[in-house]
Amino acid sequence: xxxxxxxxxxxxxxxxxxxxxxxxxxxxxxxxxxxxxxxxxxxxxxxxxxxxxxxxxxxxxxxxxxxxxxxxxxxxxxxxxxxxxxxxxxxxxxxxxxxxxxxxxxxxxxxxxxxxxxxxxxxxxxxxxxxxxxxxxxxxxxxxxxxxxxxxxxxxxxxxxxxxxxxxxxxxxxxxxxxxxxxxxxxxxxxxxxxxxxxxxxxxxxxxxxxxxxxxxxxxxxxxxxxxxxxxxxxxxxxxxxxxxxxxxxxxxxxxxxxxxxxxxxxxxxxxxxx
Numbered sequence: 001x002x003x004x005x006x007x008x009x010x011x012x013x014x015x016x017x018x019x020x021x022x023x024x025x026x027x028x029x030x031x032x033x034x035x036x037x038x039x040x041x042x043x044x045x046x047x048x049x050x051x052x053x054x055x056x057x058x059x060x061x062x063x064x065x066x067x068x069x070x071x072x073x074x075x076x077x078x079x080x081x082x083x084x085x086x087x088x089x090x091x092x093x094x095x096x097x098x099x100x101x102x103x104x105x106x107x108x109x110x111x112x113x114x115x116x117x118x119x120x121x122x123x124x125x126x127x128x129x130x131x132x133x134x135x136x137x138x139x140x141x142x143x144x145x146x147x148x149x150x151x152x153x154x155x156x157x158x159x160x161x162x163x164x165x166x167x168x169x170x171x172x173x174x175x176x177x178x179x180x181x182x183x184x185x186x187x188x189x190x191x192x193x194x195x196x197x198x199x200x201x202x203x204x205x206x207x208x209x210x211x212x213x214x215x216x217x218x219x220x221x222x223x224x225x226x227x228x229x230x231x232x233x234x235x236x237x238x239x240x241x242x243x244x245x246x247x248x249x250x251x252x253x254x255x256x257x258x259x260x261x262x263x264x265x266x267x268x269x270x271x272x273x274x275x
Contacts, residue, residue, distance in 0.1 A: 002043045002070045006051075009036040009065040010058070012123070013214060013241075016149075018058060020171045025050040036065075043070060089130045095152070098184060108134070108159050111184050112152050125238040128263055128270035129212050130156055132236055136272075138162040141207035144228060146197055146221070151178030151190070153210045158187035165190040166202055197224050205230035215240040219251045226255035229275050234260070238270040245269055 006027060008018060015037055019030055026046030027039035051066075058064050086096040093108040133153065139161035145154040148167040157165050167182075167190055169175055175194040182190045193200070198221070209225050211218060218237055225235050235257060240248060242264050249259055252273050260272040 002072055003040045004043055004046065005069050005071050006039040007067040008039065011062050014058060014062050014064065020173065021054050023173055025054060089127055092134055093130055110152060110155050112150050112181050124265040124268035125212050126152060128238045128265050128268065129153055129210065129236060132263055132270055132272060133157065133160065136208060136234055138208060144206040144209045146209065146211040147213040148178055149174050151181045151192065153212065154190045155181060155185045155187055158189060163189065167192045168195050168200060170196050197221055202228065205233065207233050209235045212238045215244045215247065218248060222251040222255050226257055226275065231275065233275055235273040236270065237273065240269055241267055242269045245271065
């Protein structure tokens with residue numbers, strides 16, 4: 001049996017968005033590569049018209065290459081497992097999939113097995129979020145995880161002692177995968193749902209808001225984060241480059257948020273803000 005393969009070369013900032021939209025077009029399996037990702041589906045069982053629209057949409061925004069061919073069916077899970085290594089953040093937090101067997105013990109251990117390989121700690125922005133979460137007192141706090149992906153930041157918040165966590169994402173695959181990861185980590189205090197912040201309603205304020213999204217969404221939603229942030233609350237952001245920091249800080253200032261600290265990793269950045 002043959003499978004259709006789509007090889008996508010793109011800026012890392014666009015990979016997650018492209019994967020989500022290509023999944024909606026019918027592709028089922030995704031493998032991250034050095035310069036993008038590959039997507040697979042049974043031979044031609046995808047929406048060609050929708051895929052063409054995705055190509056046109058993103059080609060107008062960023063340099064991106066789509067290469068289509070066919071290959072013989074393989075054991076995708078086996079191939080993915082071979083390429084997916086555990087991550088250790090600052091020698092404090094181990095992030096592993098459920099098939100990894102690690103003898104060394106760390107203060108924190110997160111079991112994250114993604115259906116698509118984002119939100120695993122491998123990307124610099126996720127690493128930055130986990131690193132900086134470990135410096136924030138979560139104990140007894142109410143936390144929002146906006147654009148939660150695999151649920152990794154919510155699980156970290158739970159491990160750090162958060163009282164209650166509201167997690168959400170606009171993508172159906174993220175919600176499904178996030179719920180699995182939340183369950184396997186035994187985090188019963190995480191409420192997880194599909195939706196966009198502007199369309200959801202939450203009662204009360206949050207002590208900590210986590211948002212690892214992209215620059216444009218962060219700026220668009222900054223007023224919402226500020227509105228939901230409790231007095232002396234903290235807003236941790238990533239998903240953007242160091243060169244984007246001035247734009248983020250300008251938006252933060254307009255919403256009465258000030259910079260507490262910043263961090264970077266391979267030209268990617270994180271900001272901790274407070275009201």
